[in-house]
Structures are given as structure tokens and as C-alpha cells.
Amino acid sequence: MTLLEAFKALFLGLLEGATEFIPVSSTGHLILLQSLFGLDGHADKTFAILIQFGAILAILSAYFARLWSIALALPHDPKARRFVIGVLVAFLPAAIIGVLARDFILGVLFDPRVVCTTLILGGIVLLFVDRMNLPQRHEDATRFPISMYLKIGIIQCLAMIPGVSRSGATIVGAMLMGSSKRAAAEFSFFLAMPTMAGAFVWELGQSYGDLSADDATMIAIGFVSAFVAGLFVVRSLLDYVSKHGFALFGWWRIIVGSVGFVGLLVFG
Secondary structure, three states, X not given: OOHHHHHXXXXXXXXXXXXXXXXOOHHHHHHHHHHHHOOOOHHHHHHXXXXXXXXXXXXXXXXXXXXXXXXXXXXXXXXXXXXXXXXXXHHHHHHHHHHHXXXXXXXXXXXXXXXXXXXXXXHHHHHHXXXXXXXXXXXXXXXXXXXXXXXXXXXXXXXXXXXXXXXXXXHHHHHHOOEOHHHHHHHHHHHHHHHHHHHHHHHHHHHHHHOOHHHHHHHHHHHHHHHHHHXXXXXXXHHHHHHHOOHHHHHHHHHXXXXXXXXXXXXX
16 A cells, blocks of 8 residues: 555545535545545445444444433333334334445446536535424434334435435435424434444445455545544534534535536546
């Protein structure tokens, strides 16, 4: 592994951690930059998925006390059990579709043109929903109705298309069903844990034999940098969206998608 490759892994890891939990599509950004760097082979697509483990550990670290209290309450608190069931119900649709459609997603949808299109369209949707005067019936992400958890999980499946954004689909779906902006963002954190962990374990099992020592080193660098950036974002995002909403992220998506299309037209 060269110094340039190490730098690319570091940069892509920072990008993954910085964008994983905001509604801009970390995978979409990685695909565009990998295309720019000339890293668009199967191993590079695997890299984009595996470095998510750093972001997973970041959110687990930030929410450790909360998760531990929920775990301790499970034997005697029906509300805690109901929330855990809700997260699992929301996770199930993406797990099923992810397994069944993995080859199609990696082989067809991991395309810069798809990413640019979904970034722009998703940005428009995010701006529109952010400005709607939606009722806010649910202020606590751990108290959504079970049916709402399932519907959010189904909507999350749209994020199988790179550029849609897992957190973006989750947040928009929750807001349309009456969640406050803060609760919608927080539930996207909770749902990220099993979804990202499942994608990581599945992809590692599928690609483990194809990874070289250099691949493993690049993944380790990307993992560490994703952890650091992800921890910063998780600790600051909820306060930001409570005060300012999601307009910044909508405009960011539109700008990145438009710049991506210009780059594809100029450079091919």
C-alpha cells in the first residue's frame, strides 16, 4: 500500500463518518469520490461498506449509557421491550431486501449517475418536507407505535439505492408520520445500529476471502477515521436539527449531485 492509497483511505473514512448519520448519503458520496479517484472495482465497493464499522462503533460509544439502561430494563419494563421489538421490526425489511438484492445493488446501482440523480431528487424532497407544517405527535423515538416502526423500516429500504441516504429515508418517513425532527433523527441513530452492523457482517462474510493484506490495512485506516468523524457528528447533530432543521442538508445534496453530473460530463 502506497502513501497515496493510505491518504485516500483516511479521507474516505473521514467522509464516511461525517456523512453516515446526516441525510446526505455517505455511500453516495463515497461512490462519487471513488469514481474520481479511480477506485470503482468490486473491492472498492466492499471497502465503502466495511469502513462503516467505524461509524457503528462511534454511535455505540455515544449511546452506550442509553443502550445499557434499556438492556437492564428489558426484564421488567414493557416499554423497553416494546422499543427493542420496534427497532427489530423496522430493521427486518432492509435485512431481507439487502440479502436478496445484494448483487444487483453492487453491480447495477453503484453507479455515479444513479447517485447524482438520487442526491438531487432526495435533496428536493428533504427541503420540501422540512418546510411542511407537519403535526408533531411523537417527541420520543422510543415511544413510536409498532406500526410506525414497521412503516419507517419499509421506507428505509429506498436507501438500498445509493444516494437516497439511509438516515434521510428514515428521517423523512418518521416526520411524515408525525415525529418531531429531533425524534426522527434520533430514531435514525437507533435503526442505524442493526442495519449497518448487519450490512457489515454480511459483506465481510461474502468478501473476506477476496481481501488482501493491503485491503485490510486500508479498511483499518478508513475504520479509525470513520469512527472519529462519526463520533463528532452523533454528538452534535440532534441539537443542530432541533434548532435549524434539515434545509442545509437538502441544499448540500442538490449541490453535490449537480457538481457530480458536471464532473461526469467533463471527465466521463
